[in-house]
Amino acid sequence: MLFLVRMDVNIPRDLPEAQANEIKAREKAYSQDLQRDGRWKSIWRVVGEYANYSIFDVSSNDELHQLLQGLPLFPFMKIHVTPLATHPSAI
Numbered sequence: 632m633l634f635l636v637r638m639d640v641n642i643p644r645d646l647p648e649a650q651a652n653e654i655k656a657r658e659k660a661y662s663q664d665l666q667r668d669g670r671w672k673s674i675w676r677v678v679g680e681y682a683n684y685s686i687f688d689v690s691s692n693d694e695l696h697q698l699l700q701g702l703p704l705f706p707f708m709k710i711h712v713t714p715l716a717t718h719p720s721a722i
């Protein structure tokens with residue numbers, strides 16, 4: 632099952648920089664592990680925003696929810712999920 636996911640990140644200004652950097656490093660490793668195993672198919676930066684559009688390929692809504700909830704930046708994200716179906720004109 633394919634999902635388009637938009638993640639908007641908003642790290643509080645008063646979070647110490649070292650703590651923010653540690654969370655971002657864990658986020659990067661978590662994201663790259665999922666990219667390597669094929670479930671996080673692609674990630675794109677939204678120009679000019681601390682946000683991304685990503686494509687996930689997972690077997691259920693529950694699996695996607697588990698993956699998203701495990702993001703180290705999850706507490707600082709607004710996430711919007713769009714389930715994707717095959718377009719009849721796709722070749």
Ligand SMILES: O=C(O)C[C@H]1C=CC(=O)O1
Pocket residue numbers: 638640658659662674681682683704
């Ligand atoms: O930078 C972001 O868009 C947030 C997050 C998603 C993957 C990752 O490494 O960081």
